[in-house]
Amino acid sequence: MNDIQQTIESEPITSSQQDHSAPSVTAVNPASGVAVLLCSLVVTLVVCSKRSSAFRTRWKERLAPHPIPCYRCQFFSNNPFLKCAVHPNVVLSQQAVDCSDYCPYQGYKRK
Incomplete structure (x- = not known):
């Protein structure tokens, strides 16, 4: 009986002899x-x-605030053909920032 135990312990287990029913579980490090x-x-x-x-x-x-003051000028109109009556060539451009004819729109005046 002693000889049988030694041969069983010394023989390596082959893949055909392994039990595949139990899944292998690998531990995951929580860190x-x-x-x-x-x-x-x-x-x-x-x-x-x-x-x-x-x-x-x-x-x-x-x-x-918008740096170009044309929208707040009384000479500005939203007409696509003539936006400014005084300076139509520089209206709504960077050159219009320092417009000498800028006059703020005061709204409609009552008579």
Whole structure:
């Protein structure tokens, strides 16, 4: 009986002799899961921060007063053929910022 135990213990198990019914379980290190979670959180925060700063920049540009004063001038009309009666060649351009004939629109005057 001793000889049989020694031969059983000394013989390697071949693939045909292994039991394939039980799945093999590998342990996952919990620290790696936490590291992946933290990395994804950092990436998400960076992306959100970039988007929010770009949104704030665009919003501030929209709220800033328009540097070209033509829209607030009394000589400006929204006519596609003649937008300005005084300077039709520079209307709504960068040259119109320092217009010498700018006169703010006061609205309709009552008689």
